[in-house]
Amino acid sequence: MSETFNSSDGRPVVAVDTAETLGQIKGFIIDPTATRIESVHISRRGKKAEVIPWASIHSFGSDTVMVELATAVEQVSSDHDIQTVKGNIVARKTRVLTTDGFERGTVEDVMFGTDTGELTGALTTEGHLDGSRFRSLGSYALIVDAE
Amino acid sequence: MIHVIRASELIGLPVVSIASGEDVAEIRDVIYDSDAHRLIGFTLNKRGMFSGRMKDTLPAESLAAIGADAVMVADEAAITETATPEALDTPGAAKSVIGNRVLSADGNELGEVVGVIIATGATPAAVGYEVDPTDSADNVFVPISEQMALSHDNLLLPADATEFIRGDLAGFGAAVVAYRESTLPGGDR
Numbered sequence: 567m568s569e570t571f572n573s574s575d576g577r578p579v580v581a582v583d584t585a586e587t588l589g590q591i592k593g594f595i596i597d598p599t600a601t602r603i604e605s606v607h608i609s610r611r612g613k614k615a616e617v618i619p620w621a622s623i624h625s626f627g628s629d630t631v632m633v634e635l636a637t638a639v640e641q642v643s644s645d646h647d648i649q650t651v652k653g654n655i656v657a658r659k660t661r662v663l664t665t666d667g668f669e670r671g672t673v674e675d676v677m678f679g680t681d682t683g684e685l686t687g688a689l690t691t692e693g694h695l696d697g698s699r700f701r702s703l704g705s706y707a708l709i710v711d712a713e
Numbered sequence: 714m715i716h717v718i719r720a721s722e723l724i725g726l727p728v729v730s731i732a733s734g735e736d737v738a739e740i741r742d743v744i745y746d747s748d749a750h751r752l753i754g755f756t757l758n759k760r761g762m763f764s765g766r767m768k769d770t771l772p773a774e775s776l777a778a779i780g781a782d783a784v785m786v787a788d789e790a791a792i793t794e795t796a797t798p799e800a801l802d803t804p805g806a807a808k809s810v811i812g813n814r815v816l817s818a819d820g821n822e823l824g825e826v827v828g829v830i831i832a833t834g835a836t837p838a839a840v841g842y843e844v845d846p847t848d849s850a851d852n853v854f855v856p857i858s859e860q861m862a863l864s865h866d867n868l869l870l871p872a873d874a875t876e877f878i879r880g881d882l883a884g885f886g887a888a889v890v891a892y893r894e895s896t897l898p899g900g901d902r
Contacts (some may be wrong), residue, residue, distance in 0.1 A: 605870075633761060665731050666834060667780015704734025706727065 567680040569626065570689075571658060579608050581636035582624055588639055589616065591631065594676075595650045596657060600700035603683035606631070607651055608639070615642050615651040626680035644701065654705045656681060662690050663707035670695075673708055715886045716781075717840060720752075720829040723784065728749060728757065731777055732788040736760050738767055744864040745829055745839065747810035750857045752831060752839045755784070757792065764870040767792075779837040810868060812847065815855060818872035822847050823855070826868060830854060830885065832859050838888045842868070853878050 571594060579588045589608035595617060597604050605617040623631060631706035633639075642651050651654045662670040671691035678685050686697040688708070701709040723841040727736040738757040746753050750865065754772040758764050773790035786792065813822040828843035841856050855870055856877045862869040877892040879885040 593788055600734075642774040663729060663734075663785075664780065665785060666778040667729075667783040667785045669782040675755075702730055704730070704736075706729055706736035707734050709729070709731050709734045 567626070567628075568677055568686060569628075569680050570678070571676045572674075575627075576603075576604075577629070577631055579606070579618065579631045579633060581633050581638075583637045588618070588633060588636060588637050589613070593650070593656060594678075595647055595653075596703050597703070598646065598702055600657075600685060600703040602685060603678055605647070616640065617642055617647060617651075620683040623683075629695065647701075649705065655703060657688070657703055657708060660703070661707045662688075662692075662695065663709055664712040665701060665709060666712040668712070670710070715840070715890060716833045717830050717882060717886045717889065718833055719843065719882070720779065720831050720839070723755070723779065723831065725824065727760065727783050728755075728771060728792065729783045729785055730788050732793075735782075735784070735789075736823070737789050738771070738792055739764075739884070740771075741766060743829070744770075745810070747863055749811075750839055750859070750861060751865075752829075752837065753785055763891075773837065775871065776837050778835050779831065779833040780888070810842065810863065813863065813866055813868045815842070815868045815870055817875060819869050823878075824853070827852065830882070832886070832889065841885060851880055853880050854882060854888075856885075856889050858892070 572593050578590045581588055589610035592609040593607040594603050595605045603620050605619045608616050616639050618638050622633055624634045625632045642648055657673050657676045660673050673688050673690055675689040677687045688695045699710040723740050726740045728735050728738040739760055741756040741758040744753040752773045755768055759767055769792045771792050778785040778789050784845040810826050824844040824846035826842045827845045829839055830842045831842035833840050841854050844853050844855055847876045856874050858871055860871045877888040878886045
């Protein structure tokens, strides 16, 4: 199954063991080489930003995301995670820059596989980008292989 | 086909790491060896609010690519202080080509050098000079060759380069390629 960041926004995250709603999806933390989702950023009223590692996700359902254990929720700790949660490293609205130094619009949405969390592509202001071209995601740009 | 850009247009471009997607610096100035007609590298400014001169420099050898929107490096190691070649430390010592008169081999004065033209792409290099002609309003572009002699006030254009002078930067890239092919029978260097 394939999903996108935009369509996942606000989706409830529920723990299988306690049936408790842990929060709503606020965003995604992507690994620095822009290949997969490392963790899901969730928010819940009155709480600081929290993340759930992708490995803890039982199933990424189209209505609800199920997590095995309620204890899978983690505080944000690494610098990379903090920068993402603060909005400094986010795929969406980031400029696309080719490895040869040319801008190719900005990212509007990101597609991923719900089984693996692997990024499969992006929708940009200039069209579709295949995930195989992704090289890295930083605060300045999503770097992609030149055509 | 190669893409070319005025060296002056590189000033202010971000230096971006392919490994991290971060803008690690921005181009402060272009360091150019007039004697060898060679791009040596760049001095750098910090990015962001606390911008200012960086001690580190970016040697041309450490570039991954120069594009219209960014100067690309493989990673941040490209701009370490230790990578700095001697020529980058003493840019003032290099003889400036800007302002020199350009003379053709048969003694015609073509004009005055107003800029250096850089080929973008994966192997960036200086490929030409922008010349403000003595007898016309529109600037022309002359290809660089190793045979080009430079004194403190004159730059001598070899006779075989004359036919590759172009009036537009867009067409100059193709002229540079054609000139190289004409001087190097048997292919690329």
